[in-house]
Amino acid sequence: MTLPMTKAARQARITELLSRQPVRSQPELAKLLAESNLEVTQATLSRDLDELGALKLRAEDGSLVYALPGEGGGRIPPARLGTGESPAARLHRIAEELLVSAESSANLVIVRTPPGAAQFLASAIDHASYESILGTVAGDDTILVISRDPQGGSVVAEALLRTADRRT
Numbered sequence: 001m002t003l004p005m006t007k008a009a010r011q012a013r014i015t016e017l018l019s020r021q022p023v024r025s026q027p028e029l030a031k032l033l034a035e036s037n038l039e040v041t042q043a044t045l046s047r048d049l050d051e052l053g054a055l056k057l058r059a060e061d062g063s064l065v066y067a068l069p070g071e072g073g074g075r076i077p078p079a080r081l082g083t084g085e086s087p088a089a090r091l092h093r094i095a096e097e098l099l100v101s102a103e104s105s106a107n108l109v110i111v112r113t114p115p116g117a118a119q120f121l122a123s124a125i126d127h128a129s130y131e132s133i134l135g136t137v138a139g140d141d142t143i144l145v146i147s148r149d150p151q152g153g154s155v156v157a158e159a160l161l162r163t164a165d166r167r168t
Helices: 007-020 026-035 042-052 087-098 118-127 153-163
Strands: 055-058 064-067 101-105 108-112 133-138 142-147
Touching: 007 026, 007 042, 007 118, 026 042, 087 118, 087 153, 101 153, 108 153, 118 133, 118 142, 142 153
Parallel strands: none
Antiparallel strands: 055 064, 101 108, 108 142, 133 142
């Protein structure tokens, strides 16, 4: 799939790449973007990383890798970088830290997070690929989760709360 060459699309792809795999350098990131049909100059890539708040942190193997702000405004702990965790395990970890509440009505679920964390949690929900979830829309501290089942909101809300160990 070719993404439109907009700043938002480019930064979204950078965010996705950095959250899925360890990236050690700007040339490595530029190569990964090129594989996604996104050609960028070093200057543009540098600006994007700066605007996204990317930092270089030490991974478990001792190498320096790019990390983005997350988990409620903190930084991704180095021990969690490049661990290759599954999308479900990633959702569990992130939901434990960020999911404040989940309430449903019909096929809709409103999930609350700390300020600035909704997009991070929504991305984890989307990547977990739950069959019962049609999709998410994230704001600053609120996520709208849409269930495929017209009356499935309560089931999805309970599943998210269980994933975050809030209620069983």
